[in-house]
Amino acid sequence: MARAWHLERRPNGMPVHDDFALKDIALPDLADGQIRVANRWLSVDPYMRGRMNDVKSYVPPFQLGEPMQGGAIGEVVESKADGFAKGDLVQHMEGWRDEAVVDTATGMAQKLPPLDVPAQAFLGQLGMPGLTGYFGLLEVAGAKKGDTVFVSAAAGAVGSTVVQVAKAKGMTVIGSAGGKEKCDWVRSLGADHMIDYKSGTPVVKALMEAAPDGIDVYFDNVGGDHLDAALAVANQHARFAICGMIDIYNTSEPTELRYLPRVIGARIRIQGFIVSDYLARAEEFYRDMGTMLQSGQLKREETVVEGLDNMPDAFLGLFSGKNMGKMLVKV
Amino acid sequence: MARAWHLERRPNGMPVHDDFALKDIALPDLADGQIRVANRWLSVDPYMRGRMNDVKSYVPPFQLGEPMQGGAIGEVVESKADGFAKGDLVQHMEGWRDEAVVDTATGMAQKLPPLDVPAQAFLGQLGMPGLTGYFGLLEVAGAKKGDTVFVSAAAGAVGSTVVQVAKAKGMTVIGSAGGKEKCDWVRSLGADHMIDYKSGTPVVKALMEAAPDGIDVYFDNVGGDHLDAALAVANQHARFAICGMIDIYNTSEPTELRYLPRVIGARIRIQGFIVSDYLARAEEFYRDMGTMLQSGQLKREETVVEGLDNMPDAFLGLFSGKNMGKMLVKV
8 A cells, every 4th residue: 555645625825734635545566667666755846836726737737636746756666667676766756655656668767867966856956946947047048157147036946056056157146035044045055145035125125236237137936026126127138037936826816017117128038938848958957967066066955844744744835935945755 | 490399397107288398499500411300290109108207218218398309200401411402301310399400420310211102101110110010020029920919009000010010921810909990990901800908808808719729929019908818828939029018108006917927837938129129120121011012911000190289199199099000290
């Protein structure tokens, strides 16, 4: 018997514990090409909130009454698949549970790349969030040496990668995070200026002070007042990579933008993107990030919630800013 | 003595007549390289509202107590400039007045291109608004054959150019305009579907019905609910060219966007632009538009207000939708 979190109810606004239910599920015997994986680390990510709604999107919604999915790192405990042996560590998408049977033929499981980092790093800085930050910054926003980059949720899994990649590539970085502890940590990653959005100062005012010469790039993880502030101070031909809008995942309130008309006068480009568009370039990402890791330019942080039973707490914590670095569940 | 409209007061919100004053001004004798121009046609454009505010923007603000500027077509009545003879028709930027002395050495006056259209067309479809629509559609939005294009303010000078260029290039066009007369006219230009935003139906609902297969391109002249509607129905990799936000030129209210998160899932690109970026490509524009004119693919409409005295009425009419096609003042 495995145990898996099921979607019991579609949330209205911020999810609550009763929206989730941990239930036993029977796993089948292995067919050819399949592996049985004992999960060690489970990922919770803001985008999962969208999958709880029954709307067409870039990832299909979770099904009501069915197990949820998500990124996971686990150990192969039984294999009927070529290239996978008992004891191998793999990453796959059958998270939100302690054990899974995964079809390797469809490419749904990969052995971890040969980089000298703890396994769970492949759910964070060296996984989907890292890939998001890396290509979002360098490709979607086209950020280059000398640019001034503003990053919201800079203490998060994606944001902290953006900060460090930007610094490694010779950019000036202004980050935003909630609270002194997070701001101090992001400063220790190399950020030139930090905005504490919980300090009471409006973000737009704080950003105008932190960026007297404007910003060239905005990496948006939150939307709302951060996006508006970025519009207010954007330089000519500024590029915004829109990665997430955590502020509005749980609300039906519209976003209010006072500085939107600056899109015209400053010729701003706002570009939304999805990390899966860059999966094919993962090798390039591992190569570059691997070099930065070895040179000590990359630091990693994670917030660990222990036990599958507490996974909804970990997930809900994303929306109240409980994580520094990647939020993980240790099974 | 010439007469020129001066900015008497900076408006707060929608301008009123007392913000403008028509005053006599003394014009100097001509220096070498200068021409004296009797203006025949004056342009009023939405962007001029921005110049009435004292804020740094892509065009400098009008100065308080000084004459205003803007596009104009006039006849040379005296010349001390090579290449300009008495009787020549020229376009220049010393509008909002009946007579002007213009420095030709700085390129501030051009003789009208040799196209078989009435002179005032060079303030509209074959002038700045036309150039805006043409490059905004084809370059900024990268619209191509087969795309479905949504155009707001489709009965305006810019919008009606976008509609016709899009149809000439094999696109499907959905336009929005206020009132049956305008909608009928834009339909006569070739628009496949028209939305009457004054009908009481929310724009987002009307657009969802008009574009069951979504839109690939949005050409934005108004912002606000039209922009939000476009976000709601945008297809994957849709491109928005943001040209104007007439809805908010006269208000300090923020724009409310409910569908902004779709930027991410649909990988939308929103790009602001300024027509002057494309002035260097005017010849290409005249060539292509000239061909379309000769083949009868381009129709032109103008709303004419008679007399310099009535110019503020013409300008204010832009914001209450009084114009069909280009709004002009005939001196």
